[in-house]
Amino acid sequence: MDKDLESAPVKSISRAAKLLRILSEMGTNGGALSDIAQRSGFGKATVHRILAALNDEGFAYQDLTTRRYHLGAGLSLLARRAAVGEITSLAKPVLMRLAEQTEDTVYIQVREGYRCVCLGREQGSFPIKTLSLSVGQSRPLGVGSGGLAILANLPSAEIETLIDANRRWLSEYPSFDAEHLPRLIRQTQAQGYAFVDGLMIPGINAVAVPIRGADGRPIASLGVTAIAERIHGDRALWIAGLLGEEARRLSAILLNPNSQNT
Known part of the structure; x- marks a missing residue:
């Protein structure tokens, strides 16, 4: 030895x-x-x-x-960071595929406590770019389509706690403040996806869906942003469907990493 x-x-x-x-x-x-x-x-x-x-x-x-x-909680933190790293590495081909299909800008965001952070962004071929979020940029959980997709899929008590804890930060985003966010959450829950029509930037719409972890809780989100003319009506539904398929695929791979090789 x-x-x-x-x-x-x-x-x-x-x-x-x-x-x-x-x-x-x-x-x-x-x-x-x-x-x-x-x-x-x-x-x-x-x-x-x-x-x-x-x-x-x-x-x-x-x-x-x-x-x-x-x-101790330190192990949970390490596990979460490992999961984030795994999501980031798995997300690149997903973002590229979605950008090619939609021709618009695709984002992946991850939850970190009371906020969500952009981990990746891929631009599509459509000439008008909507770069509303930079990689590494963070927002209060619930702000924008990606954060809304995550927050709306948490338990009700946790949603209330997060809104209350972020009340001051949320006030920086008037369309997503503590007064308006509950309505957006109900709308997201009813639709099955988050849809933001010009609430972050006038003339820019966005759609997002959650990515779920092993326990079924949302840990990240996939989203697409574009000028309003490109995300509305049937096309918004089509994009939401594409995002949902890719999010489910990512969740399945996270549960069983070997499945991506089968």
Whole structure:
């Protein structure tokens, strides 16, 4: 065996990974120090030391009332960032395909807490470009067709919480402020897609649909923007259909990465 693999730092990493797997198996109830030590085969002192280090990094925490250990939010953050990176890499051919089909500008946005961020943009061949959003630009969740598609597909209580938390930021977008957003959300829920007709920029319309994660919750959105004459009536429905197909395909690939090779 490579001597480097027997070094203390490598052993510590291996042991930490084993403890994290054990915590994940213990579920929401977490685990007592003695139970974790028994399952791992490590001594209590070793387990306590590693869990303390994981706690410092946000990967585990101890409930001060029950004294039981749980997985920390840091792992969820890493997982979300990994999912974002995966979505970004998978989205490029999707954006190119949609831009070719619609000849208009296509966007993908991802939810980050109380906001949505543009991860990618692809321009179509139509001579009038509608570059209403730059890659890396963020907006309050619910603003614009992409943010609206995400927000409208969250549970009602979460929607209310987000609108209230973003109330001041939303006021910077009068057509999407806390007073107007509930109506747009109801409209989006009824249609099955978000449609914004000149609310962000006069004369510019947009359509978007959510991309769902493994739990069915919206994690991102696909959208198309163009001059109003190009997104209305039957053509808006056609674009929404194209977006829906690609969003479902992306969701399926995220659930089963091997499916893109079959």
